[in-house]
């Protein structure tokens with residue numbers, strides 16, 4: 614391991630990057646939806662009331678704690694990678710362009726599967742209180758809740774990419790793509806506004822992707838809608854909320870009412 618001084622410098626550098634990305638993305642999205650264009654998007658708001666400022670501070674505080682966990686893991690994995698212990702590679706030609714793209718798809722499918730099953734485990738009566746309760750304190754989440762986790766959950770949320778880095782060859786560009794993708798989907802899941810068009814959830818193709826309503830309903834109903842990117846495992850395991858499609862469409866019917 615690096616000595617304490619270089620570990621501290623690496624950690625502080627990574628943590629600064631981590632909180633900068635988190636704050637820029639969430640403040641930007643929050644400002645657009647909850648302040649600048651609030652009136653325009655009001656009809657798309659999923660919840661019944663807006664969260665108070667204390668809940669938002671709570672979400673930001675715990676997200677910044679989660680980013681400490683992420684930063685420590687990044688420093689450890691980066692150091693391990695410098696010793697050649699991971700499967701990270703830098704020359705695309707080493708595995709070819711086919712693998713370069715395929716590895717991105719595998720990473721997303723793996724993360725989606727890991728998230729669904731680990732998330733269901735979080736909701737087990739023996740674990741919920743200790744691991745996942747904090748995230749569910751946001752009953753009508755904002756984008757700031759996207760990283761609002763208990764420290765143990767933060768570690769388990771980061772684990773799938775750490776495992777992948779040690780198991781399959783990954784190019785840094787794919788890891789970066791995955792990180793942007795997963796954070797974007799995460800923010801959308803906690804947006805509080807449904808921006809997808811009517812019939813999305815019943816579409817033969819798009820219906821396999823989750824909406825913001827899907828995860829928003831998870832925050833209010835707890836034991837349904839566990840999935841992340843895709844509406845695959847929830848469908849296969851029968852854990853979609855029975856009112857998912859109706860709730861999604863009711864937001865659009867409300868939107869039409871506003872326009873009349």
Ligand SMILES: [Zn+2]
Pocket residue numbers: 748754803828832
């Ligand atoms: Zn959530």
Ligand SMILES: [Zn+2]
Pocket residue numbers: 732735736745749831835
């Ligand atoms: Zn949950």
